[in-house]
Amino acid sequence: MQFENLNISKPVLRALLEEGYTKPSPIQTESIPPLLEGYDLLGCAQTGTGKTAAFAVPILDALSFAQRSSPARKEIKALILAPTRELAIQIGESFDTYGKYLSLKTAVIFGGVSQYPQTKALASGIDILVATPGRLLDLIGQRYVKLANVSHFVLDEADRMLDMGMLRDVKRVIAELPKKRQSMFFSATMPPEIADLPVTILSNHVKVEITALLSTL
Numbered sequence: 001m002q003f004e005n006l007n008i009s010k011p012v013l014r015a016l017l018e019e020g021y022t023k024p025s026p027i028q029t030e031s032i033p034p035l036l037e038g039y040d041l042l043g044c045a046q047t048g049t050g051k052t053a054a055f056a057v058p059i060l061d062a063l064s065f066a067q068r069s070s071p072a073r074k075e076i077k078a079l080i081l082a083p084t085r086e087l088a089i090q091i092g093e094s095f096d097t098y099g100k101y102l103s104l105k106t107a108v109i110f111g112g113v114s115q116y117p118q119t120k121a122l123a124s125g126i127d128i129l130v131a132t133p134g135r136l137l138d139l140i141g142q143r144y145v146k147l148a149n150v151s152h153f154v155l156d157e158a159d160r161m162l163d164m165g166m167l168r169d170v171k172r173v174i175a176e177l178p179k180k181r182q183s184m185f186f187s188a189t190m191p192p193e194i195a196d197l198p199v200t201i202l203s204n205h206v207k208v209e210i211t212a213l214l215s216t217l
């Protein structure tokens with residue numbers, strides 16, 4: 001399997017090939033086609049499997065298509081929730097890398113730092129928001145963030161969010177999302193406390209379970 005066979009739009013494919021990605025990793029091979037078709041996804045996989053591209057590529061693909069039909073609309077269309085600042089930054093960088101030939105804007109927000117640069121970025125109009133749950137709720141409360149137009153939602157590393165005591169905040173964010181959306185849920189493990197989450201978040205979904213790390217392939 002090659003990326004060329006996955007039906008990814010040309011600008012995204014070009015960015016991936018320039019990154020030196022020739023072959024999709026197992027999670028990418030299994031997740032990208034159903035996500036491109038609009039299914040929801042339950043992904044059991046950890047960092048190092050290539051899961052970020054598995055969700056970022058189909059989202060970029062869909063948003064670039066939507067943008068061609070209404071280019072002027074700068075509103076948050078994709079929301080990615082991540083447990084830590086480091087992971088949020090990494091995910092934001094991946095969207096920038098894979099989306100470098102698209103005119104979509106990504107912002108990353110997380111707590112523990114001044115909110116001003118983040119609210120400034122939000123005010124300039126963004127398409128993709130990567131956020132940790134606490135700061136996101138804070139900025140929703142202050143009306144800097146509106147989630148009414150989110151069409152793509154990713155919950156990344158749900159088990160780590162549980163460990164970090166973020167479950168209540170995550171559920172509050174989910175309650176703010178439009179019902180009609182494509183959702184992706186990723187977790188390396190499925191402790192009982194989060195076992196009901198996929199049921200609440202996902203509708204018509206496929207399940208992908210991957211343990212092989214890219215470094216071992």
Ligand code: AMP
Nearest residue numbers: 021023024025047048049050051052053
């Ligand atoms: P992730 O599991 O998303 O954190 O990805 C782990 C690492 O693998 C990151 O450094 C990615 O840049 C890299 N990566 C992701 N997909 C591929 C691929 N298909 N080929 C080569 N490297 C990749």
